[in-house]
Amino acid sequence: xxxxxxxxxxxxxxxxxxxxxxxxxxxxxxxxxxxxxxxxxxxxxxxxxxxxxxxxxxxxxxxxxxxxxxxxxxxxxxxxxxxxxxxxxxxxxxxxxxxxxxxxxxxxxxxxxxxxxxxxxxxxxxxxxxxxxxxxxxxxxxxx
Numbered sequence: 001x002x003x004x005x006x007x008x009x010x011x012x013x014x015x016x017x018x019x020x021x022x023x024x025x026x027x028x029x030x031x032x033x034x035x036x037x038x039x040x041x042x043x044x045x046x047x048x049x050x051x052x053x054x055x056x057x058x059x060x061x062x063x064x065x066x067x068x069x070x071x072x073x074x075x076x077x078x079x080x081x082x083x084x085x086x087x088x089x090x091x092x093x094x095x096x097x098x099x100x101x102x103x104x105x106x107x108x109x110x111x112x113x114x115x116x117x118x119x120x121x122x123x124x125x126x127x128x129x130x131x132x133x134x135x136x137x138x139x140x141x142x143x144x
Contacts, residue, residue: 002059002109002141006098008045010111011065014096015043019067020086034070039083042068046136058143063111065091067135072128080122080131087135088116098141109143 012027019025025041026032034040047064069083091113098109116137122130 002061002098002143004048006101007048007061007063007111007141009101010096010098011045011063012043014094015090018090018094019043020083020090022086023083037070038073039069039071039079041070041083041087044068059109059141060143061141063139063141065137065139067091067137069131069133069135071131073131074129077131080133084118084133084135088118088137091135091137092116107144109141111139111141113137113139 015025020041023039023041024032024037025043026034027043028045032040044066045063046066047062049062049064051060051062053059067087069080069087071080071083073079092115094113096111097107098111100106100108114137116135119134119136121132121134123132124130
């Protein structure tokens with residue numbers, strides 16, 4: 001059985017190793033004071049949906065991940081696009097082997113990432129400039 005805790009651990013570990021290294025990233029439940037940051041990311045596992053299972057079949061889950069990209073750059077508005085591009089490159093068409101934390105050589109499943117979608121959520125006002133784009137990507141997790 002695929003466990004949410006194992007999926008979350010694998011996804012967050014992969015992101016820490018392969019996601020953009022130039023800006024801080026916040027994970028759910030981990031505080032990040034962004035008040036003075038010029039840019040940052042937020043990594044959210046937004047949805048995990050169980051696929052129908054046939055008798056004798058293995059678990060298969062559909063995962064939706066949202067990477068929120070934020071930038072306060074006033075002179076280079078394309079900085080937010082670079083964050084999104086770097087995030088997309090780190091995830092699209094990649095695969096992660098699932099292993100038991102206490103048995104690193106015990107592969108029991110695989111997470112495969114699919115095509116990402118980017119949404120623009122920037123709301124500019126006279127008193128602030130905060131660019132906000134969300135990269136959403138689906139993935140499939142399967143047991144071997």
